[in-house]
Amino acid sequence: xxxxxxxxxxxxxxxxxxxxxxxxxxxVVFWFTLAMLGLGFxxxxxxxxxxxxxEWSERSAYVWKDSHKDAVSGxxxxxxxxxxxxxxxxxxxxxxxxxxxxxxxxxxxxxxxQVSGQSLSGRKLWRSSQGLxxxxxxxxxxxxxxxEGEVRADWSREWxxxxxxxxxxxxRQLEEGASVYVADPVEFLRxxxxxxxxxxxxxxxxxxxxxxxxxxxxxxxxxxxxxxxKSEAQAKAYLQQLLHANGTSLxxxxxxxxxxxxxxxxxxxxxxxxxNKTDAKLQIxxxxxxxxxxxxxxxxxxxxxxxxxxxFDTTPALLRELAENGIMVVYHQ
Numbered sequence: 001x002x003x004x005x006x007x008x009x010x011x012x013x014x015x016x017x018x019x020x021x022x023x024x025x026x027x028v029v030f031w032f033t034l035a036m037l038g039l040g041f042x043x044x045x046x047x048x049x050x051x052x053x054x055e056w057s058e059r060s061a062y063v064w065k066d067s068h069k070d071a072v073s074g075x076x077x078x079x080x081x082x083x084x085x086x087x088x089x090x091x092x093x094x095x096x097x098x099x100x101x102x103x104x105x106x107x108x109x110x111x112x113x114q115v116s117g118q119s120l121s122g123r124k125l126w127r128s129s130q131g132l133x134x135x136x137x138x139x140x141x142x143x144x145x146x147x148e149g150e151v152r153a154d155w156s157r158e159w160x161x162x163x164x165x166x167x168x169x170x171x172r173q174l175e176e177g178a179s180v181y182v183a184d185p186v187e188f189l190r191x192x193x194x195x196x197x198x199x200x201x202x203x204x205x206x207x208x209x210x211x212x213x214x215x216x217x218x219x220x221x222x223x224x225x226x227x228x229x230k231s232e233a234q235a236k237a238y239l240q241q242l243l244h245a246n247g248t249s250l251x252x253x254x255x256x257x258x259x260x261x262x263x264x265x266x267x268x269x270x271x272x273x274x275x276n277k278t279d280a281k282l283q284i285x286x287x288x289x290x291x292x293x294x295x296x297x298x299x300x301x302x303x304x305x306x307x308x309x310x311x312f313d314t315t316p317a318l319l320r321e322l323a324e325n326g327i328m329v330v331y332h333q
Contacts, residue, residue, distance in 0.1 A: 045157070045174055052136065053153040053178035060128040060140070060151040061180040125151075138175075149182035229304040229332070235271035236260045239302060243269065250295055257286040259296075266297040273304050275313045281321070288325040300328045 063069035125140045138155035156175040229235045240246055245263045249256050261269040268290065270283070287299040301322060303312045312331060322329055 042174075046176060049136075049155060049157055049174055049176045050178060052132070053155050053176055054180070056128060056132065056140070057151050057153050057178045057180040060125065061149075061182045063128070064124060064142075064149065064151065064182045065184045150179055151182060152179040153177060228307070229273060230307055232271060232273040235273045235302065235304045235332075239269050239271050250290060252286045252289045254282060254286050254289065257283070257290060262296070268296045268299045270299065270301045271304070272301055272313070274306065275318065277315075277318065280318060284321055284325055284327065287327055291326055298326075298328065300330055302330050302332060304332045 069075065121142045121144075125142060129140060135157050136155050137157070138153070141152045141154070143150040143152065154175075154177045156173045158173055229238060236247070239261045243261050243263045245261050247258065247260050248262045249258050251257075259268045260271045263269065268287065270287075290296045291299060303314055305311070306313055319329065
């Protein structure tokens with residue numbers, strides 16, 4: 001029983017309790033403090049890496065539209081500017097390839113080393129990577145999504161500190177990313193102006209059969225009294241008088257095309273009283289070629305009622321071939 005009494009007396013004795021409690025608590029305080037320091041260093045390193053990634057992305061996006069601009073200040077020599085549409089053509093054609101790879105048009109490994117034969121987008125990424133911290137690795141990318149461009153940085157850096165060396169002597173890679181969209185108001189306005197200018201020109205150059213029919217109906221508000229046509233010569237003369245225009249001849253790969261009437265709006269009109277099916281096929285080929293090459297805005301065939309039969313000299317096959325080649329048909333009773 002003596003050992004038990006000694007143990008009880010030892011437990012009731014408070015002398016030296018501070019040292020015992022300190023010995024138990026101090027390791028916990030020490031490791032907690034060490035952990036807070038480690039988290040602080042980690043947050044600082046991650047914040048620094050994120051800041052560097054955003055700074056690089058913003059600088060790249062800011063000077064993206066001209067490959068001669070300084071990546072830091074944006075300064076450039078006026079004589080060394082890129083051509084007006086150099087970037088549009090390069091990135092526009094590159095979009096076709098980029099669309100097959102998630103719209104990623106260019107990549108560059110960091111630290112940036114210039115490689116011969118890089119595309120224009122690759123050279124721009126390389127230019128912006130100059131002067132970066134040598135401890136940064138990863139890649140910079142440019143995404144081309146037609147209506148918008150995006151510069152993205154996917155970076156990593158080894159975190160090495162005395163806290164990290166204690167916790168993990170092998171070190172740890174910190175990975176962060178940042179992306180910034182490319183914006184150029186000047187090029188946007190220039191592109192809008194370019195599209196609006198050429199859209200109006202193309203619209204005026206190419207016309208559909210419906211537009212040709214509408215234009216013809218405007219020219220034919222209504223006849224005061226029916227006109228009796230008894231020959232193709234009369235039909236041709238009637239159209240020339242009605243449209244206030246004369247005929248002409250245009251060259252095609254299939255030979256000259258004699259046009260009965262070419263009006264002031266650029267529409268060709270053909271008068272038909274009786275139809276030679278063999279000649280009609282060749283004429284259709286010539287008319288289709290004239291429409292395709294833009295020598296005329298449209299072609300209209302006018303069929304006049306044959307007095308002997310009381311019918312129009314047409315066949316379903318002929319009408320189908322005219323429609324397939326974009327030739328408008330008008331009937332005159």
